[in-house]
Amino acid sequence: MPIGPGAGVVASIAGMHPFRSPVLLAGSLLIVAVVGLPGCAGRMAAARIAHRVAEGNQSDPAAAQYRTLMAANNAFYAAINQVCAGDAAPMSAVWSHENDVSDFGPDGQMHLGWNAVDAQFRKEAAMKMGGTVACEGLRVVEGPDYGITTCTEVGRGMMIDGKPAELRFRSTNVFRKEGDCWRMVHHHTDRAAPMEAKR
Numbered sequence: 001m002p003i004g005p006g007a008g009v010v011a012s013i014a015g016m017h018p019f020r021s022p023v024l025l026a027g028s029l030l031i032v033a034v035v036g037l038p039g040c041a042g043r044m045a046a047a048r049i050a051h052r053v054a055e056g057n058q059s060d061p062a063a064a065q066y067r068t069l070m071a072a073n074n075a076f077y078a079a080i081n082q083v084c085a086g087d088a089a090p091m092s093a094v095w096s097h098e099n100d101v102s103d104f105g106p107d108g109q110m111h112l113g114w115n116a117v118d119a120q121f122r123k124e125a126a127m128k129m130g131g132t133v134a135c136e137g138l139r140v141v142e143g144p145d146y147g148i149t150t151c152t153e154v155g156r157g158m159m160i161d162g163k164p165a166e167l168r169f170r171s172t173n174v175f176r177k178e179g180d181c182w183r184m185v186h187h188h189t190d191r192a193a194p195m196e197a198k199r
Contacts, residue, residue: 066094069140069147072175072182077135084133084158088125091118096176096183106169106192129165131158147175147182153189167192 066072072094079090095101095117103111103120111120135151142148155167169190175182 066181066183069142069149069175069182072147072184073135073138073140073149073173076173076184076187077133080133083121083125084129084131084155086125086128088118088121091121094184096178096185098185101185103186104188106167106189108191127160129155129158129160131156131165133167135171145177147177149173149175 066075075090076094079094082088082090095114097114099113101112101114101117103117105111105120105124107120109120111117133153133155135149136154138149138151140147140149150170150172153167153169153171155165158165158167169192171190172186172188173184174186176185177183
């Protein structure tokens with residue numbers, strides 16, 4: 001079906017962008033709608049739309065936060081500190097919401113699937129432990145679809161059941177590429193006696 005003399009612009013844009021983003025794909029459909037404009041007018045309109053779509057996609061702060069493995073790992077530890085302060089909501093953006101995710105945390109339990117993982121972080125947030133958790137001695141292994149980070153998690157200034165708690169344990173984090181973003185699919189730490197007592 002002929003769609004006008006600007007069709008070549010769509011083809012060239014398709015060659016430049018792999019359509020990983022639904023936003024970019026939607027913008028490309030909009031380009032198709034305007035390429036019926038004749039000659040230069042059609043090419044200029046399509047180019048302006050393509051620029052706006054690409055610019056909007058790149059400036060999305062939520063997507064940019066997880067576009068690199070290091071950024072996703074940093075976001076996870078920022079979310080852990082929010083959990084310590086009583087807010088588990090930031091974990092939702094860090095994790096994949098698929099049924100194959102798992103959290104083997106310091107409580108010594110195996111939380112399988114996003115719903116169970118989410119419930120556990122909400123439980124920990126309700127403890128309002130305070131303090132901070134730092135990722136120290138970070139090591140990174142990155143592949144095209146999966147990435148692993150390992151470190152020592154160090155908790156300082158925390159209170160559990162009204163008692164000061166200093167936590168230190170080994171941690172392994174597994175991330176998976178979902179679209180353009182890295183999402184956590186597994187978290188595994190040593191057990192911590194104060195957390196096991198709260199099971």
